[in-house]
Amino acid sequence: MSAAPRPHWARPVGVGLAALAALAAVAALVSPGMRGTLAAILTDPRSAALAAIWVGIWLANAWLAARPPPSALVRALVTLLFGATLLLLWELAVRLYSVPAVLLPAPSAIAARFAASLDILWIDFVQTILKGALSGYLIGCSAAFLTAVLIDRSPFLQRGLLPVGNFIAALPIVGIAPILVMWFGFDWQSKAAVVVVMVFFPMLVNSVEGLKATEPMQRDLMATYSAGYWQTLVKLRIPAAMPFVFNGLKIATTLALIGAIVAEFFGSPTRGMGFRISTEVGRLGLDMVWAEIAVAALAGSAFYGLVAFIEKRVTFWHPSQRGR
Numbered sequence: 001m002s003a004a005p006r007p008h009w010a011r012p013v014g015v016g017l018a019a020l021a022a023l024a025a026v027a028a029l030v031s032p033g034m035r036g037t038l039a040a041i042l043t044d045p046r047s048a049a050l051a052a053i054w055v056g057i058w059l060a061n062a063w064l065a066a067r068p069p070p071s072a073l074v075r076a077l078v079t080l081l082f083g084a085t086l087l088l089l090w091e092l093a094v095r096l097y098s099v100p101a102v103l104l105p106a107p108s109a110i111a112a113r114f115a116a117s118l119d120i121l122w123i124d125f126v127q128t129i130l131k132g133a134l135s136g137y138l139i140g141c142s143a144a145f146l147t148a149v150l151i152d153r154s155p156f157l158q159r160g161l162l163p164v165g166n167f168i169a170a171l172p173i174v175g176i177a178p179i180l181v182m183w184f185g186f187d188w189q190s191k192a193a194v195v196v197v198m199v200f201f202p203m204l205v206n207s208v209e210g211l212k213a214t215e216p217m218q219r220d221l222m223a224t225y226s227a228g229y230w231q232t233l234v235k236l237r238i239p240a241a242m243p244f245v246f247n248g249l250k251i252a253t254t255l256a257l258i259g260a261i262v263a264e265f266f267g268s269p270t271r272g273m274g275f276r277i278s279t280e281v282g283r284l285g286l287d288m289v290w291a292e293i294a295v296a297a298l299a300g301s302a303f304y305g306l307v308a309f310i311e312k313r314v315t316f317w318h319p320s321q322r323g324r
Contacts, residue, residue: 053092057085105287113287114294120276121295128273129299131188133260136195141252144200145245148207149233162208169201177263186267194263199252206251210244211237246311253303257296 060081087107093099094106101109114121151157177194184190214237222232264274273292280288 053085053089057081057088102284102286105290109287110290110294114291117288117291121291123271124273124276124292125295125299127188127269127271128191128260128264129257129296132191132263132272133195133256135188136192136260137199137252137256139192140196140199140256141203141249143196144203144248145207147200148204148211151204151208152211152233153229158208162205165201165204168197173198173259173262177259178266181263181267186269188272191260191263191268191272195256195259198255198259202251202255203245203248206244206248207241210241213237213244214240242311242315246307246315249307250304250311253307254300257300257303261296 091107094104105113147161151161173194176197180193180197181190184193211233218236218240219232222236227235261274261277264272265278268275273296277289277292280286280292
């Protein structure tokens with residue numbers, strides 16, 4: 001006998017209780033002065049108003065999400081409504097509590113700075129994303145896939161290269177980036193090199209596992225057709241490996257963006273997202289910092305979405321894509 005479904009108000013109330021528990025845990029660890037600040041915030045009527053707005057919009061969102069069937073329009077509306085709720089609460093909290101702009105600017109101030117700095121943001125986008133991140137992503141992922149094919153062909157590389165790869169993948173980027181900047185210079189080439197190092201081994205591991213994904217019966221069937229290694233690889237094993245390959249490609253999208261931005265902290269020309277963030281933080285221009293973060297988030301989401309779109313078209317036969 002199945003349990004009765006929970007009402008729409010149960011989830012936001014549960015989240016609110018969890019948030020209060022988290023605040024209580026934080027209050028037990030911070031100084032007495034900070035405890036007083038937290039107590040003042042929780043007992044402030046403005047906090048109750050913000051909580052009421054959060055619960056009300058959550059209920060509306062839960063009602064939309066529960067309506068059958070969940071069409072693509074409804075799913076997009078739920079996502080947009082949830083994001084708009086977070087921005088609204090951010091704006092109201094900053095204005096109601098008079099939070100200084102040097103600590104946390106309001107979304108409206110970030111949007112105004114974004115609109116006034118489109119030329120600078122575009123230059124930084126081209127330098128960091130299109131030159132550094134994208135070139136490193138393409139080189140690193142292509143090299144990793146070709147290396148996976150070689151590893152699949154060579155037992156020596158299976159036993160020798162993969163353990164070394166796991167070791168290199170565990171190296172911190174803040175230790176690798178300055179070295180690669182010194183080797184390849186301060187322009188986008190060094191950022192692409194950092195991205196190659198970051199995306200190579202996650203893509204390699206996924207590709208190697210993907211090439212092992214076929215069943216023995218499938219390989220035996222190809223052998224009965226007198227198919228050689230390369231024919232089996234191209235017609236059976238690579239298509240079967242595509243879900244693993246795309247999993248590596250999606251992981252690499254975020255790693256490429258992070259690597260390119262972090263690498264610019266250790267030396268770059270007078271442009272680039274990492275350069276702009278580090279410069280504006282020193283000048284307390286937090287609105288510009290958040291504008292750069294918004295560009296990075298939008299670019300990363302679009303990049304990930306493009307790879308996921310291609311994955312859906314290529315691996316339409318896989319069970320993970322059914323019903324989407």
